[in-house]
Amino acid sequence: MSITIQNLNKQFGTYKALDNINLEVNSGELLALLGPSGCGKTSLLRIIGGMELADSGSLLFHGEDIQQRDARERNVGFVFQHYALFRHMTVFENVAFGLRVKPKKERHNEAEIKRRVHELLNLVQLDFLADRYPSQLSGGQRQRIALARALAVEPKILLLDEPFGALDAQVRKELRRWLRRLHNDLHITSIFVTHDQEEALEVADRVVVMNKGKIEQVGTPDEVYATPATPFVYQFIGNVNLFHSRDHAPWSDEHGDAVAYVRPHDIDISRVAQDETALAVEVKLVRAIGSIVRVEVAADGSSEFIEIELSRERFDSSPLLEGDKVFIRPRQFRVFEAEAI
């Protein structure tokens, strides 16, 4: 089911949580709402889910305005960061909940409920935990149960609020791959909120980058990473070095007062000046981190560090030591007017 959001506004007191949001979510896609905390992403998700009301604007599911319907009539599955499982119920009863509270006419008989719940528990690969209580499960297992519970009512839309936020790194990684595979099988229109750019880029079909209640950019993970639309997106997704035109004129000469944004892996290092735009720097720090080597350099007399990432292979072919005098030059950069920042 597609979702259309038009001119949506939401204000909490004097704080504008959502500022004129327009967004189209395609049927069957997995969309990430990405942004720093307080950017309005969770408010947007809760408004779609019916837990919060927008001040103005329209919200359409498949072309139909649903703002007057409350959460239980929207047929939306919601997964919370802290699971929100019913702790006095077994895993089985948690998943069965949505089926048991259906109106009498639509309710399945006990055998059918049992069949469906076990089917869902198999889907999340936790059927063997059916008789346990939530407190006896690990965080990752609880979140998978929460997902199975949300899927039990066969929602047309699945909303996930920082679903992996409370889990440790290893489990988080595993679960997001699993979520991606699951989405490939089920094709439910899904929106998940995250502040973790890696998570958004890895899992989502499209990413919506938000900041201060506004949408900064909508695009595929590749688009938002390779061609950020705004300085904010540049800085939020991936690391970036800033070069002010007044200090490094050759790199951003076409503008008066401008800033060039350069990714750490888009910088070449050489022992001899590549051309007249090359910048003479001194190596301050060398750190090997897994498959990459991070080199921090500073121009003569400058205290601002420039971060450079090299592949280990490349680094090994011409190793650097702290204190070496070298030249750097960007392979790729993007210039923004200073006032746009």
Place this chain on the structure above:
Amino acid sequence: MSRFKAHTVLPGFNLALGFTVLYLSLIVLIPLSSLFFKTAELGFGGFWDVVTSDRVVASLRVTFVTSFIAAGINAFFGIIVAWVLIRYTFPGKRIIDALVDLPFALPTAVAGITLATIYAPNGLIGQYFAAHDIKIAYTPIGIVVALTFIGLPFVVRTVQPVLVDVEAEVEEAAASLGAGRWDVFRRIIFPAIFPAVLAGFAMALARAIGEYGSVIFIAGNMPYISEIAPLLIVAKLEQYDYAGATAIAIAMLVISFALLLFINGLQWWSSRKGGR
């Protein structure tokens, strides 16, 4: 001894346990056991005659039945009061919150006299009931009113913290799964607060069973009808029948203990079921 100590890293176990035993002995065990020694003067036959006499049985029945009803009423309305105080914000909320504890602070005799005046057939509230031939003061209904009054804070105060713990998220999750308000209460909230309701019920019940001051003013104290067991104990004391008084006390003690044990068991069972 060393077997217990091996399991704890907290210091001061011996001192703390010693203090606990001494304290409970001085305050609870010695006074209560002296009851048994005093009663022993009667011998078992004498004891049995006292506690099975018609008037004593009737008073015990009045005491326990009214206490049970009062604690039940408090459980029901206590949930509502706790709910309102936790889930809503409104002007004067803090005042209402403070009001709940008032029955603790008031001398019970004052409560009894006030209630008796108001609920008497010519009283402020009693007159409306009297118009429908319902008598509240000087009947067992009056006893229930007094016991409800003094037991009011228990359920409210035990349920409040547990209700705070039921996150709004859990209710939202239930709503997104299609549950209506009643389903949310019945299936999510009530099971979560049930152990606390039981605990509050048990305390209100225990308090009501032992209550004397407020009841005697409103009860009318008619033997076999509205005479409570504590009153009978006082009556026996006034006649210098100490052994008879302690005999009734022991009967109350044993019944109360059995009841509380049962409720605690129920509470343990229900919270275990909650997987906590």
